[in-house]
Amino acid sequence: LPRVARRHMIHRKRKSLLLMARLFVFVGLPTLLAGFYYYTIATPLYASHTEFVIQQAESSSTGLGSLIKGSAFATSQDSIAVQGYLQSQDAMQRLDADIGFRAHFSDPTIDPIQRIEPGASNTALYKLYRRNVKISYDPTEGLIKMEVIAADPQTAVKFSEALIGYAEEQVDQLTARLRGDQMKGALEAYQDAEKKLTEANMKVIDLQEKNKIVSSETEIGLVSSQIGSLESQLTLEQLSIAQMESNAKPNRARMDPIK
Numbered sequence: 691l692p693r694v695a696r697r698h699m700i701h702r703k704r705k706s707l708l709l710m711a712r713l714f715v716f717v718g719l720p721t722l723l724a725g726f727y728y729y730t731i732a733t734p735l736y737a738s739h740t741e742f743v744i745q746q747a748e749s750s751s752t753g754l755g756s757l758i759k760g761s762a763f764a765t766s767q768d769s770i771a772v773q774g775y776l777q778s779q780d781a782m783q784r785l786d787a788d789i790g791f792r793a794h795f796s797d798p799t800i801d802p803i804q805r806i807e808p809g810a811s812n813t814a815l816y817k818l819y820r821r822n823v824k825i826s827y828d829p830t831e832g833l834i835k836m837e838v839i840a841a842d843p844q845t846a847v848k849f850s851e852a853l854i855g856y857a858e859e860q861v862d863q864l865t866a867r868l869r870g871d872q873m874k875g876a877l878e879a880y881q882d883a884e885k886k887l888t889e890a891n892m893k894v895i896d897l898q899e900k901n902k903i904v905s906s907e908t909e910i911g912l913v914s915s916q917i918g919s920l921e922s923q924l925t926l927e928q929l930s931i932a933q934m935e936s937n938a939k940p941n942r943a944r945m946d947p948i949k
Contacts, residue, residue: 733801738846740836742854744768744861768864769834772857773827776836779812781856782819789848791819800841823853 775781785791792815796808806818822839836853840846931948934940 733799733804733841735804735839735841736843736846738838738840738843738850740838740850740854741833742836742857743832743834744772744857766829766832768861769827769829769832771864772860773825773834775860776823776825776853776857777820779816781853782816782823783812784856785819785849785852786815789845789852791815791849794840794845795822797841823849 782791792806792808792810795804795806795818796810797805806815824837826835827833828835834857836850838846838849838853840849927948931945934945934948
């Protein structure tokens, strides 16, 4: 019995040692390595948080359109399209060409884990882009939320401003055809109204010539304009006479014709 008890104790000790070794290998050692990396090697990163909303231009609408106008549902398709574009490789390539996304994250001062090689493929660069540029859309409020991470706060702000500019251009492209259709319809309506107005005026003139009728409002307007013109001339002449009479020796040759 004592030998069996000793064997059980030795077996338990071995299990405990193996368990401790596993805990150290799978929990303790990774924790130590992670702590060592974050406190001594890792490069500090900074995030720029941005929230923006896409709005529709005011336009007259009736029925169901007037109910949803101004709500998040009215611009949900545009917001989703902008979100998809900002998360695409096209946006990444524009950001790289305009500001230097690759050059920023291939700086030797950045630690090797977060740094990308200057000659890395676009696929690897795009993975880094998706990790450091996060776009989300809240359909309840219609907000597009963006988080951009960089090695310094100024660069993070520059990246954010550039992406917002790309979003504005994308919205302009999405609504260009709609604006063109609206302008075309408005121009056609204006031309039709102008044509109808011209036809109506011609009919009025024909009736006036046929019945020899002149508009009383037109005659009153002409007489009133003539009276106003004559009153203005009279006022100017009176001022000229008053100015001459204020002189101690007025010029009679000029004053008499005015009188």
